[in-house]
Amino acid sequence: AKSHMRSPLLGLNGVAAMKACYRRFDPAAYLQYNYTPPRADFTRKDSIVPWKLACLHRAFTEGDMSGELLVDIGSGPTLYQVMSGCEVFSKVLLTDFLEVNRQELRRWLQDEGQCSLDWTPYLQHVCKLEGRRPSAWTEKAAKLRQVVADILPIDVHCSQPLAPDALPLAGADCLVSCFCLESVSPDLAAFTRALGHIGKLLRPGGHLMLIGALGESYYFAGPGVRIPVVPLNEAQVCTSLKESGYTLIRLEVYTLTQDMRVGVDDVTGVFFVKAKKD
Ligand SMILES: C[S@@+](CC[C@H](N)C(=O)[O-])C[C@H]1O[C@@H](n2cnc3c(N)ncnc32)[C@H](O)[C@@H]1O
Numbered sequence: 024a025k026s027h028m029r030s031p032l033l034g035l036n037g038v039a040a041m042k043a044c045y046r047r048f049d050p051a052a053y054l055q056y057n058y059t060p061p062r063a064d065f066t067r068k069d070s071i072v073p074w075k076l077a078c079l080h081r082a083f084t085e086g087d088m089s090g091e092l093l094v095d096i097g098s099g100p101t102l103y104q105v106m107s108g109c110e111v112f113s114k115v116l117l118t119d120f121l122e123v124n125r126q127e128l129r130r131w132l133q134d135e136g137q138c139s140l141d142w143t144p145y146l147q148h149v150c151k152l153e154g155r156r157p158s159a160w161t162e163k164a165a166k167l168r169q170v171v172a173d174i175l176p177i178d179v180h181c182s183q184p185l186a187p188d189a190l191p192l193a194g195a196d197c198l199v200s201c202f203c204l205e206s207v208s209p210d211l212a213a214f215t216r217a218l219g220h221i222g223k224l225l226r227p228g229g230h231l232m233l234i235g236a237l238g239e240s241y242y243f244a245g246p247g248v249r250i251p252v253v254p255l256n257e258a259q260v261c262t263s264l265k266e267s268g269y270t271l272i273r274l275e276v277y278t279l280t281q282d283m284r285v286g287v288d289d290v291t292g293v294f295f296v297k298a299k300k301d
């Protein structure tokens with residue numbers, strides 16, 4: 024009977040249970056679910072991709088950024104999140120908890136082919152935002168391959184998420200993190216703690232670009248791979264930022280249209296935060 028079917032995750036603490044879920048994360052499926060149409064439809068003005076890429080472009084190019092080192096926290100198998108930043112920072116570090124994701128990134132960066140997703144439309148769109156002709160995407164791809172210095176293991180639940188020698192003593196000049204913290208934390212307290220842990224990687228006065236899901240309680244990272252998510256609202260995001268030593272510069276919210284709700288998760292909105300470390 025069902026009753027004796029105890030979940031193998033029971034008995035683990037919340038963080039350990041989340042880590043057990045991630046052992047089944049399927050990069051190719053994840054990319055297919057989230058980074059192809061209808062969610063990634065460049066022909067539609069109201070699609071979420073143009074909105075997110077525009078938020079990142081504006082945040083990186085409005086003139087208040089300085090320094091050399093940008094670190095992407097929980098990169099996963101995706102690169103869109105550093106396509107604007109790679110023109111502003113001379114060194115970019117990508118990070119993820121899973122080797123399968125680090126491998127996916129390495130495959131693209133070493134241009135070995137067999138990538139799970141073609142990032143060209145994303146590169147072309149960011150070129151357009153920069154006032155360049157879309158055919159400059161090959162130069163942007165080369166720039167990205169040139170500035171990404173490494174792809175490192177990370178665990179945002181550790182008080183020191185990266186290896187001790189991964190960053191210069193002063194820390195990173197800028198962090199970007201997309202759909203990571205709320206997707207890897209068992210509850211709001213763990214989300215806020217993780218925000219504090221990554222804050223320690225950032226120099227005072229450095230910027231954090233945080234993108235994440237609002238109102239999401241689960242998502243699928245492969246067929247039958249259901250991963251729990253901390254459902255957040257805007258107020259909780261703002262409170263967690265303040266509690267973790269950041270000053271909010273801007274919060275923007277995108278509410279997903281009905282046709283963007285494709286069954287791979289129950290996300291209702293996406294937030295974009297630009298903040299500064301106190
Ligand atoms: C929902 S995906 C986000 C991927 C990508 N940043 C994006 O924008 O789509 C969450 C990522 O967090 C990673 N992750 C899981 N546990 C983690 C942990 N404890 N610390 C840091 N990253 C973790 C996963 O491997 C996965 O790549």
Ligand SMILES: O=S(=O)(c1ccc2c(c1)CN[C@@H](CF)C2)N1CCSCC1
Binds near residue numbers: 058072
């Ligand atoms: O905002 S998305 O639709 C998106 C992208 C990624 C995710 C979600 C939503 C919601 N579930 C998250 C689970 F962690 C992952 N988007 C997909 C197209 S490109 C820009 C990002």
